[in-house]
Amino acid sequence: MLKQQAVNKLAEIMHRKDMNPANAKNKSKVSARKEKDYRKLQQELTREKDKFDQHVAKLQRDLQDALQQLLDEQATRAKLAMEVDSKDAEIEQLKEKLAALTSETASQSSADAEDGENEQTLEGWLSVPFKQNIRRHGWKKQYVVVSSKKIIFYNSENDKQNTTDPVMILDLSKVFHVRSVTQGDVIRADAKDIPRIFQLLYAGEGEARRPGDLADQPPDSADNAGNTVQYKGHDLVSITYHIPTACEVCPRPLWHMFRPPHAYECRRCRMKVHAEHVSDGEGVAACKLHADRARELLLLAGAAAEQRRWVARLARRITRHGYRASQHDHHKLSPRDSMRSNLKAAYMNASQRSSTLPANASLPRQ
Numbered sequence: 001m002l003k004q005q006a007v008n009k010l011a012e013i014m015h016r017k018d019m020n021p022a023n024a025k026n027k028s029k030v031s032a033r034k035e036k037d038y039r040k041l042q043q044e045l046t047r048e049k050d051k052f053d054q055h056v057a058k059l060q061r062d063l064q065d066a067l068q069q070l071l072d073e074q075a076t077r078a079k080l081a082m083e084v085d086s087k088d089a090e091i092e093q094l095k096e097k098l099a100a101l102t103s104e105t106a107s108q109s110s111a112d113a114e115d116g117e118n119e120q121t122l123e124g125w126l127s128v129p130f131k132q133n134i135r136r137h138g139w140k141k142q143y144v145v146v147s148s149k150k151i152i153f154y155n156s157e158n159d160k161q162n163t164t165d166p167v168m169i170l171d172l173s174k175v176f177h178v179r180s181v182t183q184g185d186v187i188r189a190d191a192k193d194i195p196r197i198f199q200l201l202y203a204g205e206g207e208a209r210r211p212g213d214l215a216d217q218p219p220d221s222a223d224n225a226g227n228t229v230q231y232k233g234h235d236l237v238s239i240t241y242h243i244p245t246a247c248e249v250c251p252r253p254l255w256h257m258f259r260p261p262h263a264y265e266c267r268r269c270r271m272k273v274h275a276e277h278v279s280d281g282e283g284v285a286a287c288k289l290h291a292d293r294a295r296e297l298l299l300l301a302g303a304a305a306e307q308r309r310w311v312a313r314l315a316r317r318i319t320r321h322g323y324r325a326s327q328h329d330h331h332k333l334s335p336r337d338s339m340r341s342n343l344k345a346a347y348m349n350a351s352q353r354s355s356t357l358p359a360n361a362s363l364p365r366q
Contacts (some may be wrong), residue, residue: 003062011060011352027053054338061080062271069348074211076211078208078210078211079210079211081208082166082169082210083209083219084210085149085150085152085166085167085169086152087168088147088149088150089145089147089149089150090115091144092147092148093147102262106175107262111350113149122145122146122176122314122317123143123144123145123146124143124144124198124306124308125141125142125143125144125302126142126299126300126301126310127139127140127141127142127299128140128142128153128297128299128300129298131182134186134188134189134298135188135189135190136188137192139300142155142167143155143156143159144171144299146313146314146317147172148172148317148320148321149171149172149173150169150170150171150172151170151172151175151200152166152168152169153166153167153168153169154166154167155167155311163212166210167209167210168209168210169207169208170200170202170206170207170208170297171202171205171207171208172317172318172321172322173206173321173322173323173325173326174202174203174205174206174207174319174323175200175201175202175206175322175323176201176203176294176322176323176324177200177201177318177322178198178199178200178201178311178314178315178317178318178339179198179199179311179334180195180197180198180199180303180307180308180311181194181197181198181199181298183222185199186298189283191274193300195304195307196300196301196303196304196306196307197298197299197300197301197307198298198299198301198307198310198311199297199298199299200296200299200314201295201296202294202295202297202323203240203294203295203323204294204295208214209294213269220333225355228267229264229278231278231284231287232284232285232286232287233268234266234268234269234271234287235266235267235268235287236264236265236266236267236278237264237265237266237267238262238263238264238275239264239265240260240261240262240263241254241255241256241263241265242256242257242260243254243255245263246273247263247272247273247276247277248270248271248272248284249273249275249277249282249284250274250277250283254272254273255276261273261274261275262276263275264278264312266287268287269287269288271284271285271287274315275344303306
């Protein structure tokens with residue numbers, strides 16, 4: 001009985017379709033066809049990846065070219081704006097000379113001279129620091145022209161005559177104040193120079209510098225152990241972290257106990273990123289706190305008396321055209337506008353009251 005069951009089982013196995021050689025041959029053909037299709041699809045995928053990589057590389061090159069063109073256009077625009085400001089100062093100076101030659105303005109200028117000097121252009125030689133450490137790097141002499149709107153710095157008087165190559169221009173409406181300094185303000189300066197030094201404090205947005213002139217960057221942004229990088233408004237400092245720190249662009253750790261990766265931190269918004277994000281230009285957002293920090297500029301006059309003259313005249317000019325005066329003029333209303341606004345407010349109150357209350361609500365009660 002068991003022998004018969006074994007024979008039947010063997011016969012059943014032998015007659016199964018899986019053991020049919022024809023079926024095995026068909027399966028091998030299907031497998032070969034699928035393998036061929038797979039290789040074909042793999043080749044197409046490789047070609048598409050290559051085409052995509054080439055397209056991405058082309059777009060990156062186009063982006064870099066567009067960014068470079070934008071930087072060139074911005075530099076050209078900044079240079080032209082500085083030339084226009086310089087020409088405006090020259091035109092203003094020529095108008096003053098022309099007005100001084102006429103008899104009508106001569107009497108007017110003599111009347112204005114009672115409260116000090118009039119609105120004539122102030123100019124002369126001053127020195128600015130090369131870098132933050134004045135004792136080590138010294139001063140750089142520049143020719144300064146102060147008009148009613150701008151403070152213009154030239155490398156030489158010849159550049160001033162050309163009026164096409166100013167080194168730096170400060171908007172007078174962004175200047176906060178001018179004052180003499182003490183030894184505590186400039187601890188790295190020589191004590192004998194203190195009576196000749198004075199300080200200008202202004203908003204960063206009021207400063208325009210000649211494009212590409214790295215030697216004339218302000219001390220607070222260009223002298224930080226040589227590791228400062230300007231990128232998208234960030235003031236990035238090279239740094240490494242030995243304690244747990246997260247990158248704000250990618251999930252990779254920004255720290256290591258013994259071999260930390262190269263990183264940058266913004267001195268303004270305190271953003272922390274890997275250095276390759278800045279070098280590759282990927283994922284780094286613009287700085288949210290880059291606008292308009294207050295900056296100071298130290299200036300060295302030729303003598304103490306000259307310093308006092310500069311401070312006095314600049315103080316009068318800043319009082320008339322400086323930051324506080326410009327803000328006051330911006331928010332100030334004329335008497336007619338003030339009366340008009342008061343009448344409008346009274347009319348609006350009356351109309352609102354009449355629309356929400358009965359007609360006799362404003363009458364005095366008996």
